[in-house]
Amino acid sequence: METAIWILHLLSAITVIVLVLLQHGKGADMGAAFGSGSSGSLFGASGSANFLSRTTGVLAAVFFMTSLGLTYLSSHKIEDGGVMDKAVPVEPAKPVEAAPEVPADGGASKATEIPE
Structure with missing residues (x-):
């Protein structure tokens, strides 16, 4: 239906x-x-x-009527939502492994030791 109104709208505009x-x-x-x-x-x-x-005058009236019809159809169009409205499946987060413990001195004592 909307396509037919668009075609009539364009034809009436060009003819006017x-x-x-x-x-x-x-x-x-x-x-x-x-x-x-x-x-x-x-x-x-x-x-x-x-x-x-x-x-x-007749074609101008047809043009205005199709303009109003297209406005009505576009304002009452039912959309399935935008990108933000669509649900994305979320996987549960994996547990984070604990980091190895670092000595209180930051590991500097092992770095300063010179092997014999």
Whole structure:
């Protein structure tokens, strides 16, 4: 389900970008008044502006709805926890062997003796 929403989200985002780039600015109406040939287009003189703006509005609404849906899914996702939450089996510690006893003088008496 989440993958389908992601695909719809990306397609609507790309399509909104393309439709916004295709639309005429407010200054383009002045060129149409002086006969730039827009009246002979597929949608007529003002039909393309209405069609493109309505389609852009619908796809923008789809984009916002998919954004909200993805936000809802990501905030309610059940995760099995992170690395710190996973239990690691702990082996019991091995007993430490006692260190050999060191004489009170630190073993200096044996080191200073010269063998004969």
